[in-house]
Amino acid sequence: MNGAETVVKFLQDKGVTCGFGYPGGPVLVLYEAIYKLKFNHILTRHEQGAVHAAEGYAKATGKPGVVFATSGPGATNLVTGLADAKLDSVPLLAITGAVARDDTGSDAFQEADITCVTEPVTKYNYFIMDESELLPALEEAWEMTTSDRPGPVLINIPKDILATSIPADHNATNKVRRHRPQPPESETQIPAVLEALSQSEKPLMLVGGGCNISPSAPAALKGIVDAIGLPCATTLMGKGTLAADQRHYLGHIGMHGTVQSNHALAECDLLLIVGSRLSDRVVALPDDMRAAVRTIIHVDIDGSEVGKRIRPDIPIEADAGKFLSGLLDAVTNNGWRAPEVWQSWRDMLEDLTIRFNRLITKRLAATDPLRASFIIDRASHLFAGQDPLVVTDVGQHQMFAAQYFKIESPNSFLTSGGLGTMGFGLPAAIGGSYGCPERPTVLVAGDGGLQMTIQELGLLAALDLPVFIMIMDNSTLGMVRQWQTLFFDEHYSQSMLGNNPDFVKIAEAYDITGKNIHTVEEFDAAVSDFQANPRPYLTRIYVETFENVFPMIPAGKGPGDLIMPGFEA
Incomplete structure (x- = not known):
């Protein structure tokens, strides 16, 4: 098989059932392999359309989205989608063509250094300069798209490698083994979490997109909220992890979040953050949040996000589903009960929810x-x-x-x-x-x-x-x-x-x-x-031209500055 056939056969062996893309000169041999091997390719009308379609597929199915593009402008047209996928932790595998190795660096027709261009907006990327690197890079890239925090990975392949014969005995398992020290098991930190919850009077759990990404997280999350009545809000990316009518669910939080969720964020004395990187649209004033007398627990699979904006009292590097499942087991097996003092907090938040819903219903x-x-x-x-x-x-x-x-x-x-x-x-x-x-x-x-x-x-x-x-x-x-x-x-x-x-x-x-x-x-x-x-x-x-979205927290302000016409706290 040549390099192009190797790529397509690799995808088929991984169970990939479709890819989105747009052809061009340097990838014609790849598209010939797509034709010969009957790979299901979906022809979009623009490369940006291809990468966003791959994102949509990945977000909806949980499977990596695959996108193809040619060199130069084809590859650069993927940049916005790759950046989007990186910020939202979407598993994507982007495969781009490049000019021949002998022409690399010569400003050849449709040459662009897509490796350097996309380095800041991908989880990792590869520029294949030796045919022996192709299969190992494909294996490692595939694993990297979904391991730990998912994200986009790009493989850039010169057109002569796509046309070069790749020996069948190349050992694809000889990929680089990246050593990453393992964080402490989240189970060892759950007793500290339960102790902090026991000492709290006004707790709030903030759930982010990590709880949508982790398959076991939504069921465990619902179990915890049902079991102990822990008030919960979601970020924009966390929507769907709890049903809209789930008791103790306050709605989504942040710049255009509900009155009750933002009030809870402002007044809580314990904030348990699970699977969220706490963007500025969620917490615009991190120093103010940290300065208040409260306990902050931050759980995220990406250790670099834990404490990046707000220093937590209990940092936990863990998959959201694994942590929540462990917390639910501890609550269930130990007969843990919420402090009675939580009830007045829940009653107040429920009153805010009722009044907020009544107001928006009138509108x-x-x-x-x-x-x-x-x-x-x-x-x-x-x-x-x-x-x-x-x-x-x-x-x-x-x-x-x-x-x-x-x-x-x-x-x-x-x-x-x-x-x-x-x-x-x-x-x-x-x-x-x-x-x-x-x-x-x-x-x-x-x-x-x-x-x-x-x-x-x-x-x-x-x-x-x-x-x-x-x-x-x-x-x-x-x-x-x-x-x-x-x-x-x-x-x-x-x-x-x-x-x-x-x-x-x-x-x-x-x-x-x-x-x-x-x-x-x-x-x-x-x-x-x-x-x-x-x-x-x-x-x-x-629709009406001058309708405004409320509630709204102005940029650079905190939840106490929320604007909601007609609502009196």
């Missing part, structure tokens, strides 16, 4: 024009019980979806959290739906972000997937406009989209059903049509 009414918050809440009700895969782009609609769309299972809220990548939504929805075609996929997108990768409607039509697209058309870059309203004296500098295209006609040009939506009746009818015939369906929903 959810059909208006003319429609409000994005209302229509997303409506979609949540119409898709309830179907375990939809909910995907968002980035902006106001993303926060409305986080607030109003009830997520029914883990790994079912797919969004760009750390990087905040506009254009993520459509290709990620395609990748997620391809991995889970038995479930409806609902894409909530903005009129700005959708246009960044709108060409992937061609791929959606080709695959004929059950994706229901909700374009929140407010003719503005909503989140930018909101900040300009609140903090920049209503100076709407370059945030108004005055000439949006006819999204419905574009959808119809791709042979996708499209509907313009002005009323709730029209929206209900569109959802009914889609559910009766689950194929690609695009709705352009005309």
Whole structure:
């Protein structure tokens, strides 16, 4: 086999059932191997679409996403997606072509030093300069995508190596063994955690994306919350780890989180953080958080994240599921009971939750024009019980979806959290739906972000997937406009989209059903049509231009500065 066939055969042996990509000159021999070996390749309309589709597939299925690109601009078009995957801990294997070894460093046609370009945005990357390195690098890269904290790994292969014969007796198991000292077993630290909980009066558990990634975490998390009544909030990436109606669940936390979750963060005397790196959108003022008299316990599989922003009293480097399972076992086997003093804390948080829910319910009414918050809440009700895969782009609609769309299972809220990548939504929805075609996929997108990768409607039509697209058309870059309203004296500098295209006609040009939506009746009818015939369906929903996302904590402020019009603490 040549190098290209070796790559494809390796992927098949690992059980990879699909890869996303776009061909080009230096990878033609790789695409010939894809053809000969009948590998399932999905042709996107742009390399950025390919990498975001691979992300969506990986987030929805838990399996590594695979993406192919050619050298030069093909490879550089992957950079945003790789950075997105690194921040959100998404397992990706990117395979790129390169100019021939003899031409390396000569500024040859479509040459780019993708190894150096992607070094900051990948977990690791490889530049193969000897054919004997190919199989060992593939083996190590595959393991690295999913081991410990998942992430993107890139392998850059010169085109002459792709065409070179690779001896069958090359021992792929001779990969480099990287020595990493093992952290203390989390079980040894659980007694200290239970002792800290025993001494607390106002505890809060903060759950991040690590609890979605670790397969055993959601069940153990629910067991703990049920067993001891520990108040719990999630980050944006942690949504879905607990059901929306789970008792003692306070909703998601941070800049646009609920009143009750942010109040709990401000007032707790013990903070147990599991599977979160505590980004600035969760805790904007880490020094203030540490200065308060409270006990902080930080659990994360990535030791470099533990204490990076807030120094914990009890640092624990462990997989979220392993830690939570151990904690649940200790609570169950030892008959541990929550201190009685917790009850007044829980009662106060429950009162805040009831009053907050009452306020937002009053705001959810059909208006003319429609409000994005209302229509997303409506979609949540119409898709309830179907375990939809909910995907968002980035902006106001993303926060409305986080607030109003009830997520029914883990790994079912797919969004760009750390990087905040506009254009993520459509290709990620395609990748997620391809991995889970038995479930409806609902894409909530903005009129700005959708246009960044709108060409992937061609791929959606080709695959004929059950994706229901909700374009929140407010003719503005909503989140930018909101900040300009609140903090920049209503100076709407370059945030108004005055000439949006006819999204419905574009959808119809791709042979996708499209509907313009002005009323709730029209929206209900569109959802009914889609559910009766689950194929690609695009709705352009005309929504109020100046609706703001609340609650909101201004940038650089703490939870005590939360803005929620109409709510009195």
